[in-house]
Amino acid sequence: xxxxxxxxxxxxxxxxxxxxxxxxxxxxxxxxxxxxxxxxxxxxxxxxxxxxxxxxxxxxxxxxxxxxxxxxxxxxxxxxxxxxxxxxxxxxxxxxxxxxxxxxxxxxxxxxxxxxxxxxxxxxxxxxxxxxxxxxxxxxxxxxxxxxxxxxxxxxxxxxxxxxxxxxxxxxxxxxxxxxxxxxxxxxxxxxxxxxxxxxxxxxxxxxxxxxxxxxxxxxxxxxxxxxxxxxxxxxxxxxxxxxxxxxxxxxxxxxxxxxxxxxxxxxxxxxxxxxxxxxxxxxxxxxxxxxxxxxxxxxxxxxxxxxxxxxxxxxxxxxxxxxxxxxxxxxxxxxxxxxxxxxxxxxxxxxxxxxxxxxxxxxxxxxxxxxxxxxxxxxxxxxxxxxxxxxxxxxxxxxxxxxxxxxxxxxxxxxxxxxxxxxxxxx
Amino acid sequence: xxxxxxxxxxxxxxxxxxxxxxxxxxxxxxxxxxxxxxxxxxxxxxxxxxxxxxxxxxxxxxxxxxxxxxxxxxxxxxxxxxxxxxxxxxxxxxxxxxxxxxxxxxxxxxxxxxxxxxxxxxxxxxxxxxxxxxxxxxxxxxxxxxxxxxxxxxxxxxxxxxxxxxxxxxxxxxxxxxxxxxxxxxxxxxxxxxxxxxxxxxxxxxxxxxxxxxxxxxxxxxxxxxxxxxxxxxxxxxxxxxxxxxxxxxxxxxxxxxxxxxxxxxxxxxxxxxxxxxxxxxxxxxxxxxxxxxxxxxxxxxxxxxxxxxxxxxxxxxxxxxxxxxxxxxxxxxxxxxxxxxxxxxxxxxxxxxxxxxxxxxxxxxxxxxxxxxxxxxxxxxxxxxxxxxxxxxxxxxxxxxxxxxxxxxxxxxxxxxxxxxxxxxxxxxxxxxxxxxxxxxxxxxxxxxxxxxxxxxxxxxxxxxxx
Numbered sequence: 001x002x003x004x005x006x007x008x009x010x011x012x013x014x015x016x017x018x019x020x021x022x023x024x025x026x027x028x029x030x031x032x033x034x035x036x037x038x039x040x041x042x043x044x045x046x047x048x049x050x051x052x053x054x055x056x057x058x059x060x061x062x063x064x065x066x067x068x069x070x071x072x073x074x075x076x077x078x079x080x081x082x083x084x085x086x087x088x089x090x091x092x093x094x095x096x097x098x099x100x101x102x103x104x105x106x107x108x109x110x111x112x113x114x115x116x117x118x119x120x121x122x123x124x125x126x127x128x129x130x131x132x133x134x135x136x137x138x139x140x141x142x143x144x145x146x147x148x149x150x151x152x153x154x155x156x157x158x159x160x161x162x163x164x165x166x167x168x169x170x171x172x173x174x175x176x177x178x179x180x181x182x183x184x185x186x187x188x189x190x191x192x193x194x195x196x197x198x199x200x201x202x203x204x205x206x207x208x209x210x211x212x213x214x215x216x217x218x219x220x221x222x223x224x225x226x227x228x229x230x231x232x233x234x235x236x237x238x239x240x241x242x243x244x245x246x247x248x249x250x251x252x253x254x255x256x257x258x259x260x261x262x263x264x265x266x267x268x269x270x271x272x273x274x275x276x277x278x279x280x281x282x283x284x285x286x287x288x289x290x291x292x293x294x295x296x297x298x299x300x301x302x303x304x305x306x307x308x309x310x311x312x313x314x315x316x317x318x319x320x321x322x323x324x325x326x327x328x329x330x331x332x333x334x335x336x337x338x339x340x341x342x343x344x345x346x347x348x349x350x351x352x353x354x355x356x357x358x359x360x361x362x363x364x365x366x367x368x369x370x371x372x373x374x375x376x377x378x379x380x381x382x383x384x385x386x387x388x389x390x391x392x393x394x395x396x397x398x399x400x401x402x403x404x405x406x407x408x409x410x411x412x413x414x415x416x417x418x419x420x421x422x423x424x425x426x427x428x
Numbered sequence: 429x430x431x432x433x434x435x436x437x438x439x440x441x442x443x444x445x446x447x448x449x450x451x452x453x454x455x456x457x458x459x460x461x462x463x464x465x466x467x468x469x470x471x472x473x474x475x476x477x478x479x480x481x482x483x484x485x486x487x488x489x490x491x492x493x494x495x496x497x498x499x500x501x502x503x504x505x506x507x508x509x510x511x512x513x514x515x516x517x518x519x520x521x522x523x524x525x526x527x528x529x530x531x532x533x534x535x536x537x538x539x540x541x542x543x544x545x546x547x548x549x550x551x552x553x554x555x556x557x558x559x560x561x562x563x564x565x566x567x568x569x570x571x572x573x574x575x576x577x578x579x580x581x582x583x584x585x586x587x588x589x590x591x592x593x594x595x596x597x598x599x600x601x602x603x604x605x606x607x608x609x610x611x612x613x614x615x616x617x618x619x620x621x622x623x624x625x626x627x628x629x630x631x632x633x634x635x636x637x638x639x640x641x642x643x644x645x646x647x648x649x650x651x652x653x654x655x656x657x658x659x660x661x662x663x664x665x666x667x668x669x670x671x672x673x674x675x676x677x678x679x680x681x682x683x684x685x686x687x688x689x690x691x692x693x694x695x696x697x698x699x700x701x702x703x704x705x706x707x708x709x710x711x712x713x714x715x716x717x718x719x720x721x722x723x724x725x726x727x728x729x730x731x732x733x734x735x736x737x738x739x740x741x742x743x744x745x746x747x748x749x750x751x752x753x754x755x756x757x758x759x760x761x762x763x764x765x766x767x768x769x770x771x772x773x774x775x776x777x778x779x780x781x782x783x784x785x786x787x788x789x790x791x792x793x794x795x796x797x798x799x800x801x802x803x804x805x806x807x808x809x810x811x812x813x814x815x816x817x818x819x820x821x822x823x824x825x826x827x828x829x830x831x832x833x834x835x836x837x838x839x840x841x842x843x844x845x846x847x848x849x850x851x852x853x854x855x856x857x858x859x860x861x862x863x864x865x866x867x868x869x870x871x872x873x874x875x876x877x878x879x880x881x882x883x884x885x886x887x888x889x890x891x892x893x894x895x896x
Contacts, residue, residue, distance in 0.1 A: 011477065012477060013469060013474060015474075016474070032472050033472060033473055033474050034446060034472050034473050035474070036448075036803050036804075036806055036807050037443065037444035037445060037803050037833075038804055038807065073436075074437075078437075080725065081725070081726065082437060084724060084725050084797075085724065085725065085726045085793050085796070086440075086796035086797060086800050087797035087798060087800020087801045087803075087804075088804075104804060105800065106440075106443065106796060106803060108440045108441040108442060108443050108444055109440045111440075111441070112437045112438050112439070112440060115435075115437050115438050116437060207444055285524070286523075286524035287521065287524060288521040288524035288525060297517065356525045359525065359527040359546070359549065360527045361527075362527060362546065363526075363528070363545070363546050366477060366546060367476070369476050370478070370807060370809065371804075371807045
């Protein structure tokens with residue numbers, strides 16, 4: 001307990017999971033652990049914002065809401081009652097490549113929730129009335145998160161301008177006009193197309209008896225038929241960007257000017273992904289990070305500055321974003337950001353800094369493994385976005401293997417002016 | 429109409445028990461109580477390589493004088509903002525360099541400093557934790573910065589009718605007794621809190637014979653005790669005795685309504701409450717279950733206020749049990765025009781539970797809400813340390829960590845009714861909102877009504893009302 005701080009000293013047991021696929025194609029991952037009498041259930045579907053039907057941007061996310069609105073056997077909000085009323089929780093999220101539903105409940109309620117998840121996969125039945133109400137709720141969410149929230153529109157603009165051909169350009173929250181045009185027929189078609197056992201991953205993590213849980217899964221999920229039509233997949237390939245794209249947008253609700261640099265990066269399963277995560281940490285995690293130390297603390301040109309390696313199933317984006325300090329011209333913020341990118345290109349990070357960064361990244365990785373639901377979400381994401389749930393167990397070793405030379409190499413390879421989309425986001 | 433047989437969800441099985449950590453405890457020669465628990469991986473029980481520690485220092489907000497309201501919170505916040513050898517920035521850099529978390533805050537009964545770090549660097553993170561606990565510098569510039577931010581934050585919390593009603597409820601329930609003044613202070617008290625007071629408050633309460641250390645995670649309890657001894661064994665208690673607690677009695681419970689007239693409030697917050705029980709009270713677990721019967725989406729308050737009548741988006745109850753009896757509060761937020769009706773529904777719902785014991789089947793799911801959220805809370809080391817810290821602070825046997833779920837299961841309907849009957853009489857009501865809309869209706873149905881215009885509100889005074 002007294003060794004020096006270095007990512008090298010961390011030994012983390014792998015997540016011990018079983019992996020099988022039912023005859024109908026449902027992939028089942030089980031993590032048995034009896035620390036606490038609780039269990040997390042996740043059902044992840046390989047469908048997200050990039051799979052929105054044409055003219056229906058935002059539909060995958062709207063559909064996520066509809067999965068709570070009743071089945072042939074249950075009334076709307078049944079999942080809420082089956083979880084909240086017994087001290088559990090439930091929620092769902094939609095990202096570019098995945099829609100994931102989860103519950104955490106006392107372990108003696110596991111069978112009940114497996115039934116409920118299988119039920120909404122097999123027999124969703126939304127009425128026209130509930131569809132219209134929920135569509136308004138989702139448009140309200142757009143108003144709140146995108147229009148009312150300061151800088152809420154910036155993520156949407158980044159996706160739209162950085163991608164020329166790939167449907168990632170439409171984002172996840174979508175377009176209220178497209179959502180208003182959606183009908184209950186779209187709902188039925190979307191469920192039939194994507195909500196099928198061979199397009200889903202079920203993860204159960206926590207306190208259960210594997211013999212019993214497998215029997216329940218066979219019974220409740222095994223009876224759902226596998227359709228014999230193929231699942232449509234996005235095949236668009238984003239062409240390589242060869243010159244910087246620059247945009248200036250003005251919007252309401254921009255307290256201070258912001259600038260974003262977005263760079264194209266390879267998919268999550270690419271060998272450079274770990275080095276890009278290390279670059280993100282080095283630039284942006286905590287008050288000791290380079291962007292905070294330079295832009296916020298020393299130069300005082302920005303109020304916040306952040307870095308994010310947004311690794312996805314298909315090639316994603318590496319973002320640098322800074323919000324200017326009061327009365328500082330955006331040009332000075334950009335110069336400071338440029339200097340940090342140039343420093344990555346020109347100088348190898350020192351051993352102390354690499355040690356600190358590896359320790360930070362390992363610590364946040366380990367911390368996130370404390371709860372059953374975090375373990376389940378990590379497995380679902382790895383299974384869908386990397387096509388390999390077990391990839392999770394190699395992550396710490398991959399972070400540890402990233403050298404200062406790797407940091408410089410990926411910075412030179414991906415953080416290039418020609419591959420950059422620059423957005424200046426200004427008050428009206 | 430439907431002739432298709434519908435499926436019903438399968439019923440739950442019997443509740444599971446889990447092997448929770450067994451805490452061990454010792455007292456160091458300097459008087460510091462140390463509680464250690466080991467959480468290492470076993471067969472099919474994976475533990476992360478992490479260690480967490482919490483120092484509980486008795487004497488939080490309830491140790492402040494009325495004039496010093498906010499001092500405990502200010503002192504705790506400043507611990508991590510500079511020590512005798514490091515600036516605030518250097519502390520942040522050291523914490524990041526270890527991949528650690530280091531935080532400090534204050535409640536009414538104690539100040540709490542906490543740290544977590546990976547096992548192999550925990551020794552260094554623990555030394556940093558010791559440094560901010562024992563050798564904070566309270567730099568003048570940081571005192572001013574934190575104080576200014578605290579004053580700025582007050583305006584924001586007063587603009588929320590629910591938060592405002594809670595501040596007033598504390599004064600109505602406790603008056604000038606130690607839980608009456610706001611933990612965050614008031615703009616007037618904060619303005620008088622200077623570095624000297626912070627230094628003195630720290631010196632008075634941060635001493636080994638007034639502190640309990642909880643440390644647990646990926647190590648044996650012997651290793652953890654050795655670590656505690658090595659780090660804190662040299663801490664010496666000053667010769668002067670520990671300060672005693674202020675002995676000011678809370679006013680007797682009385683059925684009354686206090687209206688805070690805030691014409692610009694969007695909604696009216698309704699609170700009904702009373703001084704409840706101490707954490708050590710034998711009826712505590714019954715109180716938790718009674719509160720659960722009233723709370724949550726399917727609890728009675730929400731069923732009556734929202735589901736049946738659509739008066740609000742939600743309603744619930746809270747049992748705050750401390751060293752001394754804390755507050756029981758039922759709350760909801762309604763349109764100004766619904767205040768009279770909703771207040772009546774809330775009071776009737778509470779009285780209903782006091783009059784008639786609940787059916788056993790109702791208790792099954794309500795107890796599940798208690799045990800489910802408890803089980804989730806102890807999934808993390810911080811969660812386990814938090815539960816042990818509360819038990820230690822309130823002198824509850826540490827075996828309660830393991831026994832809590834069984835104790836909750838053992839509560840019967842009669843105990844729930846007894847708690848309700850003992851607690852839900854002489855309830856006060858606080859209404860924070862646009863009184864022009866509802867004050868006349870309330871005055872017509874309630875005997876003892878006081879109205880305080882927001883401009884005349886002074887939470888620094890026992891009656892919450894500015895002097896003339």
